[in-house]
Amino acid sequence: MTEFVLAIEWAGFEKDKYVHTVLEDNILPPFIAQCRWFAGKARSIKQLKVKDAVHFDEFIFMTFEAKYEEGDVELYLLPLSFVETNTQDISPKGILSKASMDDKLGFLVDAIYDVNFRNALFSSFYNQKAYDQINKDVLSFLKGKAFIAESEVIESVLPNIDSSNSAMIFDGKYFLKLYRKIFAETNPEAEMVEFITQNSDFKNIPRFAGSITWKRSNAPEITFAVMVEVVESLKDDWSMTGDYLNDFMEAFVDGNFQIRESVFGKVSQLAVRTAEMHKALFALRGAEAFNAEPFDRQYRRFLHQKFENLLERRYTLLTDNYLRLDEQAQFLAWKFMEAKDMILDFIDQVLTRPLFSYRTRIHGDYHLGQVLATEDDLVIIDFEGEPESTITERKIKHSPLKDVAGMIRSYHYAVSAKLFNSAETSNIDAQELQRAADRWYKLIKDTYLEEYLAVFGSPHPLFKDNNEINYLLLFHLLEKAVYEIGYEVNYRPTWVKIPLKGIAEVLAEVEKLRR
Template sequence: MVITQSLTTATSWSTAASDPKLWAMLTQTLLPLYVNTCRWFAGKARQQTGFSARTVHTLPLPDGNVAYLLILEASYADGVPENYLLPLSFIADQTGDALTDVPDKGRIGEVTFGRKSGILVDAIYDGRFRQALLTAIYHNQIVSQTDGQLTFHRGQGLEEGDQELVSRVLPVDSSNSAMTFGDKYFLKLYRKLFQETNPEVDMVAFLTDESHFANIPAFGGSVVWQAADTNPSGSPLRDHADVTLGMMQRMVPNDKDSWMQTGDYLNDFLYGVPQRMFAIREDVFDKVELLGRRTGELHCALYKPTADAAFAPEPFTDDYRQFLIKRFEDLLERRYALLIDNYTKLDAQAQRLAWVFMEAKEMIDTFIADFRTRPLDSLRIRIHGDYHLGQVLATENDFVIIDFEGEPESSITDRKIKHSPLKDVAGMIRSYHYAVSAKLFNSAETDTLDPDHLQRVSDRWFYLIRDTFLDAYLDVFGAPHPLFKNNTEINFLLLIYLLEKAVYELGYEISYRPSWVKIPLKGIIDVVREIEKIRLSDGNVESGVPMLQTGLLQTQRP
């Protein structure tokens, strides 16, 4: 980005926080232009009506200067405003070394503060700012502000002696900003802010400091704005005491995530399919078993007895059931409508699956009604919430679980709702199903093979891997365990979450990848088959609810 904008003010940089006219000028001139070039700003496609400086926090720098953490509010023609974190630094000497490491995309504009001219930059590109963050976290500093305080908390993952480390900004553009320290720690600065602490910080801090769970990047610390109790400006962010601004974790050396690793294993499997050879290497099962155990150990760590209400186990209450049922029923209604509208765009195999799914609507409705009243003694806990192969890093001989922010499309409040840990298990099972289906149905090696044959081969691989993962997972807990009353409840709850996950996936595939629609549809049919088994075993076969129409899945053969 080439700087073309400039601004002049009589206010000095060191006293800028107390000049509201200056911030009003910045939010009307330089900042909107800059923010709209940033990957992390999610409002670019919306009709913007203006920006305002809701809060300006001051952070002292090592050399005696200051940086500011601006809470920037973006307003729109429709919908509620959004709040973003924009740290700002002023580099007065444009010819010195300080600007060397500031890329064009970090330079906001030329500004004269008082009698000093220089460049206003995104502070993440200023080494002084990065060091100030590390120092504050290391020493558990509390920095008072005009609106509350900035609280820096040090976690057990930040080691003694690591208070001064060489830092850099990672070049990857994403919805947050990432900095590394000594290639040993990773600091994520959250850009879009919410009214409460980020669930990722809560989870990682609990797992590191309370449960001592080793298979995550250890919690190094956090940056939190504890707002004042008063709410003079009406800012949405001031309605809650704590707003998470950043989190530090240990860096983890890894080769790839588990999605890529599974893809490598599937390449070996794929090569044998055209020759009608079915082979899975033994080390594939070993890796799947290990991931199953690590997942079980994660949930045991989250089940750890605690006085913290945010992590204490809870039963399946009526309120929780109603929450889940309403979300599921709304989701089903939208997916049925989407499927009907796009039915003619699907290939023949997907159409057969879609027809069976739609014919099974009454059976699914009955299953949901059963969930509303069925006695359940299993417990709910905080879970990962967005668990799949891409959230697991493969190290040389183990796995490290990452990204505890929860479901991206859910509110922060909903991401903190406690579920059965089988919801995470369902996410991983669906991920394995996607891995094998995507590989077999989208590879040149299988283009000429009969789709029904490919489906059978895909199913065999998936069922073996699913059962291997699930058996290893449940072995961690033993029986009985408070999280799972018995196998009957395990099977029932797993079907609830598997069905919800597959129905959710269906919407994305219809809208963006119609050729992949058969993957979630097959997952749905597999679940409905199991629902039918429960109906038969319970003796609850209502005369008005038809059985699964599996005959529709058969193709006409010559």
């Protein structure tokens, strides 16, 4: 925290160049360096620039740009509040600077730490307020079907969550996610959760309770926050699957191959909930952003080009890091590189083969960690989409089998990580471990896929026939495994064999199709 006292006024804040300069040069750099939500800490910052001030009650939503020596410019949201000295016990990590306003001394703080700011937020949701700005923009508070509060006076807390956004919980019932890194478009999560809640009876998501949107007169809307129901969960499905695998591993070490029937029950339940989510997102008419669309030429070209570009980047990455890999990973990487022509031929088919299935909005970053286990059911969370994709790309409609492939890959990761990285199995032959992992994975994969497709029945517009299902599923399984190589080479080189093994399995199926 800086020692000097910054004189501020909310009126005209957006034009106060002196305050902007002090913030940019002296206050923001040390403050954001200790913020979990600031993603640029490891990069060389060239410039910080205050951009906009959106007025709200007695507070301001300030946006600022982070420009780096290399890479894209990022836009961040920082709500500001002035808190008088001794009126609140503000957490030190929320204080930007000592400040004065209207001859009063206090602090300029990240407003989420100010209870008055949180109270004003909830009151604005309750009354569905809209705050007009001097430039004809509007800050709009919308409440959804899940918002059933009977009073605008409510208690709030900041949960201890390590996240790239900021969270607030109101009355133990409503969870508000304030986006920190923002984009010049509405956030896909807010759109998805609102659409599912308002247009279907699917209840296995944190249902939409509201959103805060900056509606700009001469530019696209920007989502500041989304509010949903609080979900009382036991753990996420990745952790729960890990528990199942502990039982499996213990039996395997004792010489037995066994999977409890309750495990197949939970896999089936997840498959059904996945299918119900996709049915809730499927619409042939209604909101244009959610209408199902065919596999037209433009989309096919996008899919083809994206996969080809990804493939080239991963081949380069593996070539550059080949000597860092262990012997098994090197063998699998070599097989992957040898199969380049076959993979390119398989990818090329998406341009020309008949595809009469439909595509729609999907979750986009679907894996076991995105599912919460409650007492007797499952809840699907986090609809922001694939982290490496742009917001525009996250809203592109795909076959729901892209989500299915993501979940199947997640199961493959779960069993591989458990069997190959546990002390209990360290003395067991690698080939024996691989056979056990493959058998577990196949049984779980087949159960999940069969139960998922059974929910839709046949025919269904999303899935023309088994030939199309088979091709699209293999396409997205291969794409997902190739995508995974990037993270593993950079952060967990000993795990790179997991996606490479996944690629080998898909290529075996592709080879069968060719024959």
